[in-house]
Amino acid sequence: MKEVFISAKNTREIIEQIQQSIGGEIIDSFGKSRLVINNNVAKGTIRVVTFDWGVNLMIFNITFYDEITLKIKATEFNPVRFIYNLKGEFYHRFGINSHEEMVEQFQTLITTNKIDGFDYLKFKKDLELDINIIQIIRKDFLKKRTTKVSSLNKKLQNVFVDTDYENRFAHYGALNLKMANLVKRLHNVKAKGMVKILKMEAKVYDILSLHIQDYNKQSQGVALPTSLVKSELKRIRQLGNKILKDPSRDYNLDDLSAECGLSQAKLQDGFKFLFTRTVTEYIRHVRLESARELMRTTDLNISQIVYSIGFTSRSYFSKIFKEKYGVTPNQFKKEMVSKVSEDAI
Incomplete structure (x- = not known):
């Protein structure tokens, strides 16, 4: 086992x-730093991106070949860390504790320490890690005009205003599969330079908002559906991603239930929890979003789009499209054509 002592000012x-x-x-390179390791201790990267107002990001895409523990001292640089574990697992404890809490795949952790206290993050060897850490420097973040901590849950509000670092705080969140998609998009932003930084910053705030929503829900006692275990929710998430990638397939509840090995009741519970929609509503939502994107980006006519995304009735498609977006498909298509013409002038 190797212990890495960290007492950082930034x-x-x-x-x-x-x-x-x-x-x-x-x-x-342009606001980003990347530690690249390929030796007998580890292989992978640890990326750092710094934004304005005391917000920064660390991304661990790494496999350690030895058990590694980061011993992090709470100096004057003592951020609130919003951690999401996209892949692998790790263990956290405060220096005053001997008991470690495991943070498993798809789980969140919010933590900060008292001044001069220690956080221990332990990583097992030979385990591929993909961990997202948003760090909030409170003194800087509170200066931001749009920061309104008074709207937060009282405990979390106290964490943000504790700029003298007088208190410890740790919240081990429940499984959060919604956040996985946001974190993946953040890790795969394709732009370059300033555009990439701006796109990443927007996604960081989306993820931070979801962390706070997740904490509020658990504080109010909102739990996972009692009919489902975590492994079943993961299967439902995979099914949701499959529908997202291929919306044109002829999906039905019987086939989807058989495909993931869950009853239709469990399937519905899982979709409502993960996507806030029933299975049918989710499929319809994905198809409509896909249709709208095709109208933006292709020259296909409405009928071609309708049948390419799995609908069989153009009139039904037009009806639900207007209900969702407030305009008919034809009106939306004309607006897109008009916008393209204006941009070309």
Whole structure:
């Protein structure tokens, strides 16, 4: 086992201190720093992106070949960390505790420490990790005009205004599969330079909002559907992604239930929990969103689009499209053509 001591004044120093302990090369480019490691200790990257108002991001895409523990001292740089575990697992504890809490795949953790306290993050060896950490520097973040911590749950509000770092806080969240899609999009932003930073920042705030919503729900006692276990929810999420990628298939409840090995009642419970829609509503939503995107990006006519996404009736499609978006498909298509013409002038 290898222990890495971190006593950093900023996020960049965190990866510098990790580099000093386990090696690798730091590459800087336009507001981003990346520690690249490929040795007998680890293989992968730890990325750092700094935004305005005390918000920064760390992304661990790495496999450690030895058990690694980060021993993080709470210095004057003592952020609130909003952690989402997209892949793998890790363990967290405060220095005053001997008991470790496991943070499993798709689970969240919100944590911060008292000044001069220690956080321990332990990573098992030979386990592929994909971990997203949003760090909020409270003194800077509270200066932002749109920051209104008074609207937060009282406990979380107290965490944000504790700029003297007098209290410890840890919240081990429930399984959150909705956040997985947001985190994946963040990790796969394709733009370059300033455009990439701006796109990433927008997604970071979306994820931060979901962390806060998740905390509020659990504080109010909102739990997972009692009819489902976590492994079943993961199967339902995979099914939802399959529908998203191929909306034109002729889906029905019997086939979907057989495909994921769950009863129709469990399937409905899972879709309502993960996507806030029934199975039928979700399929319809995905098809309408796909149709709208095709109208934006292709020259296909309405009839071609209707049948390419799995609808069999153009009149039904037009009816539900207007109900959802407030305009008919023809009106929307004309608006897109008009916008393209204006942009070309």
